[in-house]
Amino acid sequence: MKRIIADRCMGKTSSLLTFAMNLALANPEKTVVFVTSSPASKELNMKEFTNETPNLIFKSYSYLHSGAELGKNDLVIIDEIDTYLMGLNVVGYTATIGD
Numbered sequence: 001m002k003r004i005i006a007d008r009c010m011g012k013t014s015s016l017l018t019f020a021m022n023l024a025l026a027n028p029e030k031t032v033v034f035v036t037s038s039p040a041s042k043e044l045n046m047k048e049f050t051n052e053t054p055n056l057i058f059k060s061y062s063y064l065h066s067g068a069e070l071g072k073n074d075l076v077i078i079d080e081i082d083t084y085l086m087g088l089n090v091v092g093y094t095a096t097i098g099d
Contacts, residue, residue, distance in 0.1 A: 002016070002019050002077075004016055004019075012079075013036075013079050013080075016034075016077060016079055017034070019077070020032050020034045020056055020077050021052075021053055021056060023075060023077075024053035024055050024056040025052065025053055027055070027075065028055055029055075029073060030055060030073040030074065030075050031055050031057060031071060031073060031074045031075070032053070032055055032056045032057070032074075032075045032077065033057055033059055033063075033070065033074050033075065033076045033077065034056065034057070034058050034059070034077050034079065035059050035060070035061060035063060035064055035076060035077065035078045035079065035084070036058065036059075036060070036061070036078075036079040036080070037060065037061060037079070037080065037083060037084075038060075039058035039059055039060050040058070061083070061084045061087055064076075064078075064084070065088065
């Protein structure tokens with residue numbers, strides 16, 4: 001699992017987008033779902049690359065908890081997971097460092 005942890009404005013999302021694009025290129029038979037608070041802006045920023053990676057799609061946080069069906073071959077990447085969890089009223093969690 002890819003984890004990018006850094007302060008604000010340090011390029012986390014850009015790095016995650018690059019990871020998502022490379023993942024999509026390496027796995028053309030899978031759909032890579034990039035989940036973020038602003039999918040339209042991310043898609044716009046990646047427009048020049050999405051022709052190469054039609055299997056990379058952008059969805060909002062609400063997509064994950066709206067009952068939308070993810071396919072068996074879907075790979076999910078979440079930008080700013082703490083923001084996503086706060087939207088679900090999650091008030092605590094643990095995480096283990098390492099794969």
